[in-house]
Amino acid sequence: MITRVCVFCGSSAGEDSRYLDSAERFGQVLAREGIGLVYGGSRVGMMGRLAAATLQAGGRVIGVIPGAIMNRELAHQALTELRVVKSMHERKSEMADLSDAFVALPGGLGTLEAFCELLTWGQLGLHQKPCAILDSGGYFQPLVRFLDHMTREGFMARPQREMVLVEEDPEALVGRLRGYQPPAIPRWIEAGQT
Numbered sequence: 001m002i003t004r005v006c007v008f009c010g011s012s013a014g015e016d017s018r019y020l021d022s023a024e025r026f027g028q029v030l031a032r033e034g035i036g037l038v039y040g041g042s043r044v045g046m047m048g049r050l051a052a053a054t055l056q057a058g059g060r061v062i063g064v065i066p067g068a069i070m071n072r073e074l075a076h077q078a079l080t081e082l083r084v085v086k087s088m089h090e091r092k093s094e095m096a097d098l099s100d101a102f103v104a105l106p107g108g109l110g111t112l113e114a115f116c117e118l119l120t121w122g123q124l125g126l127h128q129k130p131c132a133i134l135d136s137g138g139y140f141q142p143l144v145r146f147l148d149h150m151t152r153e154g155f156m157a158r159p160q161r162e163m164v165l166v167e168e169d170p171e172a173l174v175g176r177l178r179g180y181q182p183p184a185i186p187r188w189i190e191a192g193q194t
Contacts, residue, residue: 002177004036004062006099008114009046010107011074019046019106022136024053026105026170031059033174038098040091041065041083043076046105051076064094092117101130101177106139123160128182132165134173140166159183 013020027050030037037054040047041063051061060080067084069075075082085091092114096102104115119131133140144166150156163183167173 002035002100002174004038004099005030005101005103005177006038006095006118007050007103007105008107008111009039009050009105010111011040011042011045011047012108013045013049014106016137016139018137019139020049022134022170023050023105026050026103026134026173027053027055027059028057029170029174030054031057035174036060036062036080038062038064038095040095041076041079042069042074044074046107048076050105051079055079062098064091064098066091096121096127099129101132101180103132103134103173103177104140105134106136112143119164122163122182123185125185128185130165130177130180130182131163132167132173132177134170135166135168138168159185 009023023046027037031054037059039051042048054061055078062081062083063076063079064083064085065075066088067086070084083094085094096118102115102118104111121127122131135141147156147161147164151158151161165176167176
């Protein structure tokens with residue numbers, strides 16, 4: 001059951017308005033479907049637009065932000081809940097614990113790093129939660145092609161590749177998150193060993 005979705009996305013707005021529009025629409029869909037948002041706690045860029053849209057549509061939003069970033073006055077102050085943590089690693093861990101699924105929207109290296117780490121945790125058997133990409137305006141197509149290339153070249157097993165759901169439409173993505181059946185992957189390590 002999907003009650004909260006963790007979203008990784010940019011603190012920048014990007015160059016294409018489709019990215020912000022998609023973030024806004026995704027936030028509205030989450031609220032309408034009764035799914036809470038867990039995200040990085042910022043009020044700017046994609047993150048800010050996503051949170052604002054979710055809240056405006058009546059949804060619940062939990063932000064998780066390191067104190068150093070909050071001290072730069074980037075924290076969204078109108079969230080349902082804002083959790084302040086000590087480090088970026090603690091932020092990811094807290095976001096993961098609070099969420100039933102992980103979604104990447106357009107963003108930069110931080111977005112990619114966080115999404116890939118949670119995907120890796122799934123590959124190691126640390127969770128069985130869906131990992132998905134909302135491919136706004138084809139932003140993630142180079143990454144999707146690279147994942148397919150990794151699979152063809154034998155560096156990613158087919159069941160692991162199939163763990164990454166990709167959709168352009170927010171409603172379709174929520175449907176796939178709800179219908180996700182995780183592959184049978186053994187646990188390679190324990191959570192404290194990450």
